[in-house]
Amino acid sequence: xxxxxxxxxxxxxxxxxxxxxxxxxxxxxxxxxxxxxxxxxxxxxxxxxxxxxxxxxxxxxxxxxxxxxxxxxxxxxxxxxxxxxxxxxxxxxxxxxxxxxxxxxxxxxxxxxxxxxxxxxxxxxxxxxxxxxxxxxxxxxxxxxxxxxxxxxxxxxxxxxxxxxxxxxxxxxxxxxxxxxxxxxxxxxxxxxxxxxxxxxxxxxxxxxxxxxxxxxxxxxxxxxxxxxxxxxxxxxxxxxxxxxxxxxxxxxxxxxxxxxxxxxxxxxxxxxxxxxxxxxxxxxxxxxxxxxxxxxxxxxxxxxxxxxxxxxxxxxxxxxxxxxxxxxxxxxxxxxxxxxxxxxxxxxxxxxxxxxxxxxxxxxxxxxxxxxxxxxxxxxxxxxxxxxxxxxxxxxxxxxxxxxxxxxxxxxxxxxxxxxxxxxxxxxxxxxxxxxxxxxxxxxxxxxxxxxxxxxxxxxxxxxx
Numbered sequence: 001x002x003x004x005x006x007x008x009x010x011x012x013x014x015x016x017x018x019x020x021x022x023x024x025x026x027x028x029x030x031x032x033x034x035x036x037x038x039x040x041x042x043x044x045x046x047x048x049x050x051x052x053x054x055x056x057x058x059x060x061x062x063x064x065x066x067x068x069x070x071x072x073x074x075x076x077x078x079x080x081x082x083x084x085x086x087x088x089x090x091x092x093x094x095x096x097x098x099x100x101x102x103x104x105x106x107x108x109x110x111x112x113x114x115x116x117x118x119x120x121x122x123x124x125x126x127x128x129x130x131x132x133x134x135x136x137x138x139x140x141x142x143x144x145x146x147x148x149x150x151x152x153x154x155x156x157x158x159x160x161x162x163x164x165x166x167x168x169x170x171x172x173x174x175x176x177x178x179x180x181x182x183x184x185x186x187x188x189x190x191x192x193x194x195x196x197x198x199x200x201x202x203x204x205x206x207x208x209x210x211x212x213x214x215x216x217x218x219x220x221x222x223x224x225x226x227x228x229x230x231x232x233x234x235x236x237x238x239x240x241x242x243x244x245x246x247x248x249x250x251x252x253x254x255x256x257x258x259x260x261x262x263x264x265x266x267x268x269x270x271x272x273x274x275x276x277x278x279x280x281x282x283x284x285x286x287x288x289x290x291x292x293x294x295x296x297x298x299x300x301x302x303x304x305x306x307x308x309x310x311x312x313x314x315x316x317x318x319x320x321x322x323x324x325x326x327x328x329x330x331x332x333x334x335x336x337x338x339x340x341x342x343x344x345x346x347x348x349x350x351x352x353x354x355x356x357x358x359x360x361x362x363x364x365x366x367x368x369x370x371x372x373x374x375x376x377x378x379x380x381x382x383x384x385x386x387x388x389x390x391x392x393x394x395x396x397x398x399x400x401x402x403x404x405x406x407x408x409x410x411x412x413x414x415x416x417x418x419x420x421x422x423x424x425x426x427x428x429x430x431x432x433x434x435x436x437x438x439x440x441x442x443x444x445x446x447x448x449x450x451x452x453x454x455x456x457x458x459x460x461x462x463x464x465x466x
Contacts, residue, residue, distance in 0.1 A: 003086045045106060050235035050339050050348050051094060051332065053356030058090045063370045063403060066184075070378045071396030076309055078079050083305045085316040088187060089325050092264050095191060096271025097332055099198060104207040106279045111207040119199030119439040121432035126195040128424040130188055131169070133368055133415060138166055138182060141372040144382060145181040151381045172264075175255035186259045193261035194268045200439045201266075203345045206272050211280050221266045221273075222326060229317040230256040257317055267325060274329045279338045294335040295347040301327035353433075365407035365415065373403055 062069075065084030072078065103122075104111045111224055116122055138145075141164075151160040162180040165171040171178050172189035179186065209217060214410075235253060256264070304323035307314055338348045350356060375382055383390045389401065414420055 005186065014392075027309065033088045044103070047338065048101065048336060048339055048352075049357050050335050050352035052360040053099060053351035053353065054090070054094060054332075054335075054360070055357035056356060057351075058087050058094075059363040059366050060183075063085050063366060063400070066370065067374045067378055067396070067399065070391065071393050071399075073393070079313075080305060081306045083308065083316050083319070086320045086324050088258075088306055089267055089320045090328050091187065091193075092267035093271040093274070093328055093332065095194070096268035096273075097275045098201065098271075099268070100206065100272035100275035101279065103198075103203050104276060107282075108207050109210065109280070111204050116203060118432060120435045120437075121428060123195055123439065124428040124431045124435075125425075126198070127169075127192055128428045130191075130364065132420055132424055133365065133410065134169070134185060134188055135167070136406075136410075136414065137368050137372060139186075141182070141376075144372065144376065148375075148379070148381055157351055168399045172259045172261050175252040175259065178255045178259040182368070184367055184371045187264075187367070190259065190261040190264035191268075194265045196439070197265060198213040198268075202272065206269065206276060209273070209276065214277045214280075218270050218329070222321070223268050225263060225266050225321045225325070226318075228263065229257065229321045232317055250265060258372055260267065270325070270329060271332075274333050275336070280335050281337070291337070292330070292334050293347070294331055294338055294345060297327055297331035297334055301331055362404065362407045364413055365410045366403055369406050369410065370403045373406065374399065 061081065062084040065082050065087075068081045069078060102112075103115045145162075146159055147164075149162060154162075162177065165174065165177055166181045166185070169185070169189040169192045171180055172186045172193070178189075206214070206217065232253060301324050304319050304327065307319060307323075335348050335351065338344050339352060344352075375384065377383055377391045377395070380390055
């Protein structure tokens with residue numbers, strides 16, 4: 001209805017009818033048509049379970065990569081499995097893809113007005129969806145984190161600073177401190193900045209784009225990301241034998257490349273644009289489009305890390321921006337379209353199965369817990385004092401089992417706990433009420449005192465002018 005009125009023009013309809021003396025009938029018809037549109041039930045978006053299943057396939061190689069050097073000495077495996085930075089890009093893309101799907105309208109170049117009506121509430125709800133678990137794990141393991149700081153002879157002011165960065169989720173902004181305490185939580189720090197920009201700066205603007213605009217946006221952001229990674233590579237080196245033996249000579253530059261929230265925003269926005277492109281598909285396009293099997297794109301994306309064992313052993317940053325991210329975007333789009341079809345492929349059904357959905361629900365707890373558990377078992381300063389030694393290589397599968405078991409317990413007992421969910425909802429609303437206007441232009445809703453001040457100033461200026 002909205003697009004047809006925009007194309008035909010209500011003024012044209014009314015002017016032709018008014019010439020015949022029927023303007024009241026037209027106004028009545030338009031009012032009834034608008035009422036019908038308002039009362040028409042909104043089509044419910046189908047849940048895309050296959051996206052949830054992809055989370056486990058991303059988090060597992062990240063967990064393995066962080067501590068695999070304690071599980072094998074095979075150089076080929078170490079080269080392949082220590083590229084966790086590449087797979088983190090998939091999480092940012094999925095975060096954007098889901099946000100774009102949930103907060104914008106299918107078949108329309110518009111966003112969900114109800115979901116983004118209160119942008120401050122939208123932001124705090126996003127943060128509280130992960131902050132509760134982050135706070136719990138940080139507090140439970142804080143004695144270990146503090147003692148490690150002390151054993152490294154850091155002054156107390158440094159330890160307090162680390163605690164402030166950790167609990168405020170601001171460590172990603174500091175290249176020298178991005179991996180403090182629980183290193184993987186830099187992801188949450190960067191994601192918090194992204195969530196701050198989504199409800200007013202990103203989602204409404206991306207939702208208004210046509211398919212042509214969305215493709216250009218993805219291409220432009222992808223090129224921007226590649227230029228930055230080439231810049232980093234030129235300052236260090238384009239090829240990497242494996243991070244486990246090839247440490248960067250400029251760690252702060254590397255940290256700014258992989259941790260900076262701006263680059264997270266770029267990849268999340270690309271995920272939103274990819275989702276929007278699928279959401280604007282028409283039945284005619286779906287019927288005529290040549291479909292690429294999701295499995296081919298999935299294998300191609302994950303196979304990009306195998307370049308490290310060839311003569312094209314590019315560093316992680318280049319592999320992620322030039323190969324993995326573009327291919328993974330195409331994979332998500334192909335699987336999204338496939339799951340909406342009448343006969344989804346086996347690949348799509350597998351990722352949407354109850355098994356992969358349950359494993360996908362463990363992805364976030366696994367991401368948060370694997371770091372502290374790994375430090376307890378493998379960090380020399382901790383493991384030697386607690387167990388008298390670092391765990392042997394044959395213990396590595398046990399470590400992975402401990403992480404999965406602990407994640408299951410935390411997911412069932414804490415993340416899904418109704419009291420925790422109610423507390424998260426209450427905190428979100430509490431913080432939104434006290435930050436009203438933080439993400440909105442409220443120039444036309446000035447406080448009464450400010451209005452009185454402006455009114456008084458206007459009177460004074462008028463008197464002086466006279």
